[in-house]
Amino acid sequence: MELGLNLLMSAASDAGGACQPEVFVSHFRYHTMHTLKRIALGLAVFCAAGSLLAQEVDPVLMQRKLKFEKSVTKQISLDYLLYLPKGYQKDKTYPTILFLHGAGERGSDVNKVAVHGPPKLVKAGQEFPFIIVSPQCPEGQVWSVEALNLLLDEIEKDYRVDQTRVYLTGLSMGGYGTWALGLAYPERFAAMAPICGGGESITYLLNKRDKVRGPMIKDMPIWVFHGAKDPTVPLAESERMVEMLKKGGNKTIKLTVYPEAQHDSWTETYNNPELFEWFLKHKREK
Secondary structure, three states: OHHHHHHHHHHHHHOOOOOOHHHHHHHHOOOOHHHHHHHHHHHHHHHHHHHHHHOOEOOOOOOEOOOOOOOOOOOOOOEEEEEOOOOOOOOOOEEEEEEEOOHHHOOOOHHHHHHOHHHHHHHOOOOOOOEEEEEEOOOOOOOOHHHHHHHHHHHHHHOOEEEEEEEEEEEOHHHHHHHHHHHHOHHHOOEEEEEOOOOOHHHHHHHHOOOOHHHHHHHOOEEEEEEOOOOOOOHHHHHHHHHHHHHOOOOOOEEEEEOOOOOOOHHHHHHOHHHHHHHHOOOOOO
16 A cells, blocks of 8 residues: 555656645646556555455464466367277277377377377287277377366267276376376276376375275276386386275286386287287276
8 A cells, every 4th residue: 555655656746746736736737658657557556455455364364365266268189099990880889998108109290199009009900899099198298187088078979989898008108197097087997007107196095085986996907017127117106006006905906017128018018919808808887
């Protein structure tokens, strides 16, 4: 408040005299635009200070209780590769895999997504009984749980997805994305297979307490893969997540460690038909 008054007094002084009302009005008509701006600024500061001071101090907290609120419009966009099983028909549903690539395949060239994993196998001519969705993470970003969840909504709306048999897997950065998405929305997946990744403990600990999602995480089949000699993402990242879920009561989680593998533990994993056979053994309860 004092700042606002001071600015007004200063403006009056610039106008050429003491702060007498008739003098101020007389000189105001001939003063410069600079003075007008200073008056406007003073009034703005005066009003803002008055608004803040109007919030009473809580006698217990000895602090003012305020609220920040702002509307934000956000556009979400993901390029992706889509594989439909041979003989795809609209009168039946299909098990579906959501595959998340690693950091090296980020960008705007969706062809890069087929460098590793299931889309690489499809490109080489291998056939699958699954719908396979392989999104591309934009350059400079990491996997967004929000974006992936919305993409899955769109896929389930547009294609014949068996929603009781949706499987989640990813490698490296995609392994981290697999943990993040799977633990945030366990109700969406029948099983998941994170490869050479890791997860945020807080996501698990918070959802573990949820009356609906907690039991789903506890019962979700999870198969984790990692290379013992991984110099990029330490084996301890996977071990920590596996141990945490075991302590939480998940009896189906298992860890496969390749003794000689470094960071690339995904090639051997995806080349093994056993992983895809394991997926098909699991079906989520509606």
